[in-house]
Every structure is written in C-alpha cells, then in structure tokens.
Amino acid sequence: MNARRTTIKDVAEAAGVGVATVSRVLSGGSASPETRERVLTVAAQLDYRPSALGRNLRQRRSGGIGLLVPDITDSFYGRLADGVLACARAAGEPVVLGTTGDDAEREAEQIGMLLEQGVDRVVAVPAGSAEIWEPTLRAGLTTVFAHRSAAGRDDVPAVLADDRAGVRTAVDYLTGLGHRRIAYLGGPGQEQRVSVFRQSLGALVDEELIVSARGSRDSAYAAAAGLFQHRPDLTAVLAGGNLLGEAAVLAAGELDLRVPKDLSLIMFDDVPWAELCAPPLTVIAQPAQDIGYRAAELVLRGGGRRPRGVLLPTELIVRGSCGPRRTA
Amino acid sequence: MNARRTTIKDVAEAAGVGVATVSRVLSGGSASPETRERVLTVAAQLDYRPSALGRNLRQRRSGGIGLLVPDITDSFYGRLADGVLACARAAGEPVVLGTTGDDAEREAEQIGMLLEQGVDRVVAVPAGSAEIWEPTLRAGLTTVFAHRSAAGRDDVPAVLADDRAGVRTAVDYLTGLGHRRIAYLGGPGQEQRVSVFRQSLGALVDEELIVSARGSRDSAYAAAAGLFQHRPDLTAVLAGGNLLGEAAVLAAGELDLRVPKDLSLIMFDDVPWAELCAPPLTVIAQPAQDIGYRAAELVLRGGGRRPRGVLLPTELIVRGSCGPRRTA
DNA sequence: AAGAATGATGGAATCGTTTCCATGAACGCA
DNA sequence: TGCGTTCATGGAAACGATTCCATCATTCTT
Numbered sequence: 001m002n003a004r005r006t007t008i009k010d011v012a013e014a015a016g017v018g019v020a021t022v023s024r025v026l027s028g029g030s031a032s033p034e035t036r037e038r039v040l041t042v043a044a045q046l047d048y049r050p051s052a053l054g055r056n057l058r059q060r061r062s063g064g065i066g067l068l069v070p071d072i073t074d075s076f077y078g079r080l081a082d083g084v085l086a087c088a089r090a091a092g093e094p095v096v097l098g099t100t101g102d103d104a105e106r107e108a109e110q111i112g113m114l115l116e117q118g119v120d121r122v123v124a125v126p127a128g129s130a131e132i133w134e135p136t137l138r139a140g141l142t143t144v145f146a147h148r149s150a151a152g153r154d155d156v157p158a159v160l161a162d163d164r165a166g167v168r169t170a171v172d173y174l175t176g177l178g179h180r181r182i183a184y185l186g187g188p189g190q191e192q193r194v195s196v197f198r199q200s201l202g203a204l205v206d207e208e209l210i211v212s213a214r215g216s217r218d219s220a221y222a223a224a225a226g227l228f229q230h231r232p233d234l235t236a237v238l239a240g241g242n243l244l245g246e247a248a249v250l251a252a253g254e255l256d257l258r259v260p261k262d263l264s265l266i267m268f269d270d271v272p273w274a275e276l277c278a279p280p281l282t283v284i285a286q287p288a289q290d291i292g293y294r295a296a297e298l299v300l301r302g303g304g305r306r307p308r309g310v311l312l313p314t315e316l317i318v319r320g321s322c323g324p325r326r327t328a
Numbered sequence: 329m330n331a332r333r334t335t336i337k338d339v340a341e342a343a344g345v346g347v348a349t350v351s352r353v354l355s356g357g358s359a360s361p362e363t364r365e366r367v368l369t370v371a372a373q374l375d376y377r378p379s380a381l382g383r384n385l386r387q388r389r390s391g392g393i394g395l396l397v398p399d400i401t402d403s404f405y406g407r408l409a410d411g412v413l414a415c416a417r418a419a420g421e422p423v424v425l426g427t428t429g430d431d432a433e434r435e436a437e438q439i440g441m442l443l444e445q446g447v448d449r450v451v452a453v454p455a456g457s458a459e460i461w462e463p464t465l466r467a468g469l470t471t472v473f474a475h476r477s478a479a480g481r482d483d484v485p486a487v488l489a490d491d492r493a494g495v496r497t498a499v500d501y502l503t504g505l506g507h508r509r510i511a512y513l514g515g516p517g518q519e520q521r522v523s524v525f526r527q528s529l530g531a532l533v534d535e536e537l538i539v540s541a542r543g544s545r546d547s548a549y550a551a552a553a554g555l556f557q558h559r560p561d562l563t564a565v566l567a568g569g570n571l572l573g574e575a576a577v578l579a580a581g582e583l584d585l586r587v588p589k590d591l592s593l594i595m596f597d598d599v600p601w602a603e604l605c606a607p608p609l610t611v612i613a614q615p616a617q618d619i620g621y622r623a624a625e626l627v628l629r630g631g632g633r634r635p636r637g638v639l640l641p642t643e644l645i646v647r648g649s650c651g652p653r654r655t656a
Numbered sequence: 657a658a659g660a661a662t663g664a665t666g667g668a669a670t671c672g673t674t675t676c677c678a679t680g681a682a683c684g685c686a
Numbered sequence: 687t688g689c690g691t692t693c694a695t696g697g698a699a700a701c702g703a704t705t706c707c708a709t710c711a712t713t714c715t716t
Contacts (some may be wrong), residue, residue, distance in 0.1 A: 005388075007672055018696035023674060032694060052445040053390065053487075054672025057381045057701050064424065064445070072413065078406045085400065085427055094445050095394065099413055099423040117392070117422050118381040217600070249604050272545070273599075276577050278606030336703055346666035351704055360664060382702030385671050 006046045008054075015042040026050065063120035064094040065299055068110055069125050070102040070188070070215055075242055076270050076288050077125070080146060083292025084123055091300050102188040102215040104128030111136050121302060123295045126150040127189065142302045146295040147288075148189050149309070158309040159295040161286040166194045166314035170238050170266045170284055171200040173316060178325035179236040179264060183209035183227055185248060186240040187220070193240060209234055213244065220247035228255050228263075235325050236264040242271045249277060260323035270317055279320030287312050329616050334374045336382075343370040354378060372489050375394045390446035392422040393627055394604060396438055397453050398430040398516070398543055403599050405453065405568055408474060411620025412451055419628050430516040430543040432456030439464050449630060454478040455517070470630045473615075474623040477637070486637040487623040489614040492524045494642035498566050498594045498612055499528040501644060506653035507564040507592060511537035511555055514568040515548070521568060537562055542574065548575035556583050556591075563653050564592040570599045577605060588651035598645055607648030615640050 004319075012019040015038050025031045025039040044049075056062045067084050069077040081097065086093045096119060098110035107127040114122060121142045126133065130152040133143050137143060137156070149158035174182050182204070184197045190212070208231060213223035224247040227234070239245040245267030249259070257263045259279060267274065270285035294310050336354075336361035340347040343366050353359045353367040370376075384390045395412050397405040409425065416423045424447060426438035435455040442450060449470045452460065458480040465471060465484070477486035502510050510532070512525045520541070526533045536559060541551035552575040555562070567573040573595030577587070585591045587607060595602065622638050 005672090008674095009672080013697090019673085020696055020698095021694080024695090027674080030694070035694080049440070049444055051446060051672055052444050053381070053385045053388070054701090055674070057385045057672080057703085058674045060381070060701065062381065063658075067425075071410075072400070073403070073406045073410045075401070075403060075406070078401045078403070081425070082399075082401045082427070085425065092441070094424045095426070096422045097395075097409075098417075098423070099410070099414065112377070113422055114418070116377050116380050118379060246600055246604065253604075271601075272574055273601035273604065275575065276581075276601065277604050294478055323636075333702090337702080340666090345704085348666055348668095348705075349664080352665090355704080358663070363664080379702055382671095383704070385702080386704045388671060397695095398682085600702095 005051065006048050008048070008050065011039065011043050011046055011048050014046060017186065045155050048197070048283060056118055061120045064096050064117070064119050064121075065296065066117075066119040066122035067095050067097050068100055068107065068114075068122060069097075070100050070127060072099055076147075076269050076286070079288035080125070080292040083289035083294075084146075084296040085292075086289075087293045087296035087300070091296075095299070096269070100125075100127045102127045104132050108132060111141075115141070118278070121299045123292070123299050125246050126153075142299055144295045144299040145309075146291050149241070151191065156268060157298055159291050159298065160309065160311055161291060162311050163193050163314070165291075166268065166284040166286070166316075167193050167196040167238070168172045168200045169314070169316045171197065172272040172324065173318075174236045174238070174264060174266065175201075176266065177236075177322060180204055181209065181231075181234040181326070182236045182238065183205060183231070183234045184238050184240065185220075185224055185227065185244045186210070186212045188212075188215055189242060197238070213247070215243075217243060217247065220244050221251060224248045224251035225254065228252065234263075236322070237266070239265065239267040242267060242269045242274075245269070245274075245281065249281070259321050264322040264325075266316075266322060274319065277321070281321045282319045283317050285315045285317050287314075305311070331572070334376050334377065335380065336376070339367065339371050339374055339376050342374060343367045384446055389448045390541065392424050392445070392447050392449075393624065394442040394445075394447040394574070395423050395425050395426075395452070396428055396435065396442075396450060398428050398455060400425065400427055404475075404597050404614070405547060407616035408453070409621040411617040411622075412474075412624040413620075414617075415621045415624035415628070419624075421628070428453075428455045430455045432460050436460060439469075442470070443467060449627045451620070453628050454481075470627055472623045472627040473637075474619050476520070479519065485626055487619050487626065488637060488639055489619060489642050490639050491521050491642070494596065494612040494614070494644075495524040495566070496523050497642070497644045498527045499525065500644075502564045502566070502592060502594065502650065503529075503532070505564075505592065505650060508532055508653070509534060509537065509559075509562045510564045510566065511539070511559070511562045512566050512568065513548075513552055513555065513572045514538070514540045515572055516540075516543055518568050525566070532580035541575070543571075545571055545575065548572050552576045553581035556580065556585060561590075564650070565594070565596045567593065570595060570597045570602075573602075573609065573611075575645050577609070587649050590654060592650040592653075594644075594650060602647065605649070609649045610647045611645050613643045615642075 008019050008022050012022045022039050025036050044115050100107040116313050122146050123146050125147045126145050130150045143156050145158035156165055211227050213219040220243045239248045259265050267281050269284045270283040274281040275281050336347050336350050340350045350367050353364050428435040432455050451472050453475045454473050458478045471484050473484055473486035538550050539555050541547040548571050567576045587593050595609050595611045598611040602609040602611050
C-alpha cells in the first residue's frame with residue numbers, strides 16, 4: 001500500500017497553479033475568483049487535507065491547546081475538561097491532555113512535553129507555585145489558569161469560581177444553624193479558601209480543625225477519619241472538593257456518625273451523586289464546565305494583553321446534610 | 329524578546345560537529361564515546377530540547393496518541409482515560425483527547441482532526457459502526473478499540489471487559505434471588521450485552537423490559553422513569569453503566585420505589601459513590617483504568633500484526649441494592 | 657604491506673506547509 | 687501615449703528535525 005497523502009503540491013499541479021496560490025486560496029488570501037474556484041474544486045476532488053505538521057513547523061507553533069489537570073478521574077476536572085474540549089472543538093483546535101497529580105515535578109515534566117510538542121497555549125490547574133511557571137511563561141507559552149491560580153502570579157489570567165463567597169456562604173449557613181466547631185477538610189492548593197475560612201469564622205476558628213489532604217482518595221479518607229476521631233467534638237465539616245466530601249461521608253459512616261444529626265456536612269462542588277446520598281448532600285456548586293470553557297476562550301483569544309481574570313459565581317444548594325447543632 | 333529556541337544546529341555548532349552527528353547521538357545511533365560525551369554536555373548546557381514539530385514532519389507522523397471517548401464527564405471514561413494517560417506518560421507520548429458524544433458524525437469529525445494533526449495511533453470507544461472506520465483504517469491509523477468494539481470489525485484489536493460473563497453473573501444472581509421480571513436499562517452500543525442478557529434469561533425474557541437510552545443523563549433518566557412507570561410489575565433492573573444506574577436510583581426515589589425492597593438494582597461499573605448510596609449499590613465492577621492502559625499498550629506496540637484483543641474480567645460486588653423478590 | 661572491511665562523520669536532501677519577493681499583466685491618470 | 691500602481695501569480699526560502707550517502711580514517715585479513 002502506497003497511499004501517500006495528497007499534498008498541496010498535488011493540488012497545485014492538478015489545478016495548474018503554483019503551490020503558493022493554493023496556500024493562499026486555502027487560507028483566505030487574495031486570488032482571482034476563477035483561480036479560487038478552480039483550486040477549491042480540485043482540492044475537494046482530491047480530498048486534500050492540509051497537514052498540520054507542515055504548517056506547524058513553518059509557523060513554529062502547534063495549533064493545539066494543552067490542558068493540565070491534577071486528576072481526570074475527579075468528576076470536577078472531568079467537567080472542567082469537558083468545557084475546554086467544547087470550546088476547543090468550536091475553534092477547531094485539538095486538545096492535548098496531561099495530568100499532574102497535583103505534583104509540581106510532574107507538572108513541570110508535562111509542561112516540558114507540551115513545549116516539545118510545540119504547544120504554545122495551555123489551560124492549567126496549577127500545582128506548583130509561582131516560580132515553577134516562570135520559565136514556562138518566559139518560553140512564550142500563553143497560559144490561563146483555571147480553578148485556582150498560582151500564589152503570587154497575578155500576571156497570568158485565571159478563571160476561578162468565587163471561592164471567597166462560597167466559603168463565606170457555607171460558614172454563615174453553618175454558624176446560622178448554631179454550629180461553632182466547624183472543620184475545614186481541604187486539599188492541595190486551597191490556601192485561599194483556608195484563609196477565607198479563618199476570616200469568616202473569626203473568633204471561632206480552631207486551627208486543629210483545619211486539615212489538609214493530598215490529592216488521592218486514600219489521603220482524603222485518612223484525613224477525614226483522623227479528623228473525626230481526633231476531634232469528636234466537632235459538629236460540622238466543610239469539605240473542599242468532591243473527593244474530600246466522599247471521604248467525609250465514608251468516614252462518618254465508618255465511625256457511626258449520623259449525618260446530619262451528629263455531623264453536618266457541606267461539600268464543595270455539586271456532583272450528580274450528591275443527590276443520591278442519604279441524606280442528599282448540601283453543596284456549594286461550582287460551574288466546572290464554564291470554568292473550562294471560559295479558560296479555553298481566554299487562551300484562544302490569547303495575545304490580547306489583558307491579564308484580567310474571570311470570577312464565576314458559586315451557589316449554595318441546600319439538601320439534607322446539614323442540621324441544627326446537636327445539643328449534646 | 330527574541331528568545332529563539334535552541335535548535336539542533338546550535339548544538340552542532342557549539343559542539344563543533346555536524347547536525348547529523350547530534351541527531352544520531354540524541355536518538356541512540358552510533359557515535360564515538362568522546363563525541364557522544366561532548367554533544368551530550370553541550371546539549372545539556374544549552375538546555376536543548378528537540379522540537380517534535382521538526383521530527384514529526386520528517387517522519388510524517390506525530391508521536392502522539394489520540395483518544396476518543398463518548399464523554400469525559402462520565403466517571404468510567406474518566407478512569408479509562410486515566411489509564412491511557414498513565415501508559416502514554418510512561419512511553420513519553422502526548423495524548424490528544426476528543427469526545428464523540430456517542431455520535432458517529434462527531435466521531436468522524438474528530439478522526440479527521442486527528443488525521444490532520446498527523447496522529448497515527450488512536451484508542452477509541454467507537455460510536456459509529458464498522459464502515460465509519462473503514463477510511464480511517466485505510467488511512468493507516470493504528471487503531472485499538474476500548475470498552476466496546478464496532479460491530480463486525482474484528483480486524484481491529486479491542487480491549488474489553490468481559491461483558492458476557494458480567495451480564496450472565498448479574499442475571500444469575502438476580503434469578504437466584506427469585507426475580508423473574510428483570511429489566512435491562514442500556515445505553516448506546518450495548519447490543520452485545522443485550523443479546524447475552526436475552527440469552528441468559530432464556531424463557532423469562534420480556535422484550536418490553538429491554539430499554540435503551542442515548543448517552544445523556546436526561547435521556548437515561550427518561551428511560552428509567554418510563555420503564556418504571558410503564559411496567560410497575562418488574563422487580564429487578566440491570567443498569568448498563570453508571571449514568572444509567574444513577575438515573576435508575578433517581579427515578580426509583582422519585583416514584584417511591586424502595587431499593588431493594590420494591591426493586592433490586594445492579595449497576596454496571598463500580599464507582600466510588602456506589603458505596604455511598606443508601607442502600608449501597610451492588611455492582612458489576614469493570615477495570616476501566618486497566619482497559620485504558622492495555623489499549624494504550626497495544627496501540628503503542630502497534631504495527632505488530634496481531635489483532636488479538638484482550639478480555640478483562642468483571643466482578644460482581646454484592647452490596648445492598650438487591651434483595652429477594654418481593655412476594656407481592 | 658596492500659586491499660578490504662568497518663565505523664565515525666558531515667553535507668545535503670527531505671518532509672508539507674507558509675511567506676517573501678520578483679515578475680508580469682492590467683489598469684488608471686496625466 | 688507613457689508611466690506608476692495595483693494585483694494575481696509562481697519560484698524559492700524557511701521552519702527543525704531525520705536520514706541517505708559519500709568521505710575519510712582506522713583496523714583486519716591474507
């Protein structure tokens with residue numbers, strides 16, 4: 001089988017014009033109507049599809065957009081990715097996906113691969129801190145952060161859910177129900193939220209009740225179980241993500257803590273199964289898909305020196321996992 | 329800013345050798361030890377990273393592997409993708425991701441894009457039927473199907489969970505509990521399973537109890553609700569995927585059907601929230617991640633004309649969503 | 657010791673596109 | 687009518703790698 005792809009040269013020959021003309025016609029340059037017509041028909045006839053390889057090399061950039069998320073298994077990032085894909089598809093751009101596991105080193109490795117591929121636009125949920133991204137940005141990568149931004153990198157546009165409002169709403173809701181010992185069960189890169197949590201809680205804050213897990217399910221479960229065992233006096237928990245929430249529900253069940261009687265639970269991120277739980281989980285919904293879509297939009301618009309980020313609203317969805325403080 | 333990338337030419341110059349030599353050293357060709365040494369140090373010093381663009385053009389193929397799944401939001405495909413990513417990362421290959429929404433036309437569009445990008449290896453959960461893939465395969469794409477294969481395309485290797493055994497086990501389990509009117513709630517591309525379902529059920533089969541939804545959550549819910557309302561006499565349901573299972577739980581709740589008292593439920597695919605449900609869901613676990621990993625392995629090994637597929641085991645995990653037939 | 661075989665090396669071609677530049681035709685204006 | 691402008695056009699360079707092939711220095715064989 002020797003089915004070589006048809007190249008621009010073939011089209012040029014068949015249409016009796018030069019390759020330059022074909023290229024111009026196909027990329028919307030100027031050409032006489034009859035020439036344009038002829039080239040177009042011939043191209044269609046030959047089923048010519050320009051090779052991105054040649055174009056990319058010439059233009060020293062691959063059209064694609066890179067997407068870096070901690071864990072594609074996590075439903076939140078799945079939805080975020082879906083948003084990016086939707087936008088990219090509309091723009092006709094391919095998406096190359098990498099996962100970082102919330103590990104700075106792995107993130108750097110993935111960035112290296114993207115750079116090598118000639119990808120020059122990337123949407124990332126940053127794992128590493130500001131300085132990790134320094135060489136990347138210097139290398140000319142158009143970057144947009146999604147879901148969180150790297151500490152101290154306000155020169156990179158970021159598309160975020162309004163965590164501050166979300167945390168505040170959740171805390172207000174819980175304190176309104178009478179809770180005083182409220183825990184925050186966080187994950188990597190949630191310093192922002194933790195600080196707002198402290199701030200919202202004011203004098204009620206108890207540092208022991210602020211725990212942080214690494215990205216994995218195991219780690220989340222360990223953190224939740226440890227927290228519940230160590231501090232049985234707490235009456236409410238704010239879980240900073242659906243993995244954490246899952247772990248909290250699981251650990252609570254394991255320790256025979258009834259929700260919401262013994263323990264009130266609010267989870268960041270509304271996932272389909274939140275409704276299926278018993279009791280259904282009260283959550284702070286985040287527009288994961290929108291975040292991805294907007295981030296992709298921003299990175300595609302690209303060069304426009306407008307490092308303005310976007311803040312998307314969160315929403316408290318009250319279901320059944322929070323109750324008044326148990327008067328033990 | 330004029331920070332041009334360092335090219336192989338720069339390295340060659342700095343090391344005082346020809347570009348051919350540099351290329352050879354870097355890709356493991358033959359070279360004298362001292363030359364190799366020198367080139368390597370210079371390359372490291374200059375922080376040289378070969379451009380995939382140049383290489384790909386020359387070799388007329390992009391290194392990357394394409395991944396086509398119906399919906400990255402679906403936890404099953406998320407895990408599958410994770411497996412592919414893991415394998416690709418180990419091999420140092422980028423992954424370009426596309427979603428098909430289980431739509432043949434969209435699938436064709438995505439394939440077109442991959443081809444254009446020079447991607448010549450693809451792992452896909454096929455949406456379209458055999459003939460859709462004909463031109464693709466002829467175009468020289470090394471393809472491996474995952475999770476399901478296209479009807480009548482046994483020339484493409486496929487990595488599958490053992491659906492036959494899974495369905496049979498589930499049906500046997502349910503009939504063993506005394507159930508007679510058992511429904512199958514399926515999705516796109518599950519003809520195989522349906523046929524095994526019929527076969528396992530033998531004389532008990534009731535065509536009205538076999539319903540099929542399209543890919544979306546809405547469609548799944550509609551199918552489940554419709555089924556339950558239309559045939560209140562059924563006592564057990566086998567849901568062919570986590571979206572379907574979710575819909576079944578939701579619809580059952582909506583219609584005040586108690587699980588497992590009024591309705592026994594088995595779901596294909598073990599997801600974390602299955603344990604969190606009340607009652608926890610009995611499931612047929614499928615090794616989604618392995619499926620992805622093995623498929624990626626196969627596609628990377630590639631050319632080896634061995635269209636042998638792989639069949640991975642499923643496992644019935646009994647939790648609490650199935651009970652003896654209600655003796656109404 | 658002379659010719660053959662081996663191995664390291666660099667120049668140049670190549671991949672498929674875009675884009676710069678020169679050419680020539682057509683046209684308008686004085 | 688003559689000259690300058692505009693416009694379509696095609697040839698050729700460039701992008702950054704790989705790889706064919708010729709060259710040259712060794713070493714082996716007889």
